[in-house]
Amino acid sequence: MKYPAVLSFADILPQLHEFDAIIDARSEGEFALDHLPGAINCPVLHDEERVRVGTLYKQVNAFEAKKVGAALVAYNIARHLETLFADKPRDWKPLVYCWRGGNRSGSLAHVLAKVGWPAIQLDGGYKAYRAHVSSALDNPPELQFRVICGTTGSGKSRLLETLDAIGAQVLDLERLAAHRGSVLGHLPNEAQPTQKMFESRIWDKLRHFDLDKPVFVESESKKVGNLRVPDAVMERMRASPCVALTLSRPNRVRLLMEDYNHFAQDPQALNGQLDHLVQLHGRAKIDAWHALANSGAMPELVDQLLVEHYDPAYLRSIDRNFVQYGQAQVLELGDIGQDDFVGAARALHAA
Template identity: 80%
Template sequence: MKYPAVLSFADILPELDAFDAIIDARTEAEFALDRIPGAINAPVLDDEQRVKVGTLYKQVGAFEAKKVGAPLVAANIARHVETLWADKPKDWKPLVYCWRGGNRSGSMAHILAKIGWPAIQLDGGYKAYRAHVAASLETPSELDFRVVCGTTGSGKSRLLETLDGIGAQVLDLERLAAHRGSVLGHLPNEPQPTQKMFESLIWDKLRRFDPSRPVFVESESKKVGNLRVPDAVMQRMRASTCISLSLSRENRVRLLMEDYEHFCANPDALNTQLDHLVQLHGRAKIDAWHAMAKGGAMPELVGELLEEHYDPAYLRSIDRNFVQVSKGEVLELKDIAEDDFVAAARHLHAA
């Protein structure tokens, strides 16, 4: 094969995990919105430089824009070679892409190949990759989803984490979305990815699953925080086998106190989130919950939230949205110790 080779995403996909590096040659802002999972950002033009060259292109012409852009491109690629890849051996195999698979990735792939590395350029760039992801999520592979159901605080997320830890196949949508899936689900200091990045992460997980083995997933709603689960994936989940996790009210309160410790330490942040429930519960009830949070009555507040908000919402929606829930296994947790979750996970993994 002559390098740099220009290949379609369909040709690259079977070998995607074999590349030593996936290099996104787009700007920092483009990379932040979405990228091929596992890619590193090595901009051929940074955000400011791209605006400068693009403005010249529109206002003056292609020739003048290229005269300004070429030295910037050359300097940036040289810096990346010196700082990122100077120690790479001759058989180091990178995949390079930009927005459309044109000048930016072409320039980088050309130089990498001239050095002697077997560089591959993605034909069609990020746009070709994104089209593949969108099509794949519209018709996802047939997988044996096992949907872990249960009221808020019953330990669904911990069970998924434990299943993942013992080698089961897990699609943890809340982890991918950086959100716990409720009005209080925002994770401190961890912003949610963009919608496109969320879809990329889901696609990347789905493509790696063995269809002969079950895939455990939580009974999510259509939205996890601000992000929407792809419709076809949600439809498959909602028609799948369910497992109902059961835990006593007392232990659910304990578990939520542990999981939402950041709110216990910052009642003002908690009260800001509770304000989103005014339309459902009225100002007087929210003010009463504010007072409980301010007064340190957190176990009592969590108990009321379960009884008056979370449990009724769950019961209204679960039978309607997950049609197999009444036929599923009921799995009772005696406590919330690590051993309890390990035992439950091993039981499900072995089934």
């Protein structure tokens, strides 16, 4: 094969795991929005440089823009060769892509091939990859979902984490979305990914699952924080067999106190989130919950939130949205210790 070889995403997908590096030649801003799983960012034009070249193209002419752009690209590629790629052996095999598989990835792939590396360039670039992901999520594989259902605080997320740890197949949408899925679900110090990045993460998980084994997933709503679960994936989940996880309310309060300890340390942040519930519960109720948060009465507040907000909302929606919930396997947790979750996970995994 002559290098750099230019291959379609369909040709590349079966060997995606074989590349020693997947190099995204786009700017850091483009990379942050979404990228191929496992890719590293090696911009041949940085954000501000793209703006500069684009401005020249519009205000002067294409020749001047290309002349300035070529110098910047040459400089950036040289810097990558001197730093990121300096220790790579002769048989190092990189995949290179940019936005449409044009000048940026072509320039980098050409230089890498001239050095002697078997560089591959993705024809169509990120746009081709994104088109594949969108199509794949519109027609997801026929997976055997088993949906973990349960009221807020019953330990669904911990059970999924434990199932993952013992080797079960798990689609943890909340982890992929960096959000716990409720009005209080924002994770401290961790922003949610973009919608496209969320979809890339879901696609990458789905494509690695064994179709002959169950995939455990939580009974999410259509949105996890600000992100939307792809419609076809949600439809498959909602039509799948369910597991009804149960835990006593005092233990649910204990579990939520552990998982949401950051709110106990910052009641003002909690109150800000509770304000989103004014339309549902009225100003007087929210002010009462503010008072509990400000006074440090967190267990009482959590208990009231369960009884007056979360449990009624769950009961209104679960039968309507998950059609097999009425025949769900009941799985009762006696406590919230690690042994309790390991026992429950092993029982499910062995079933």
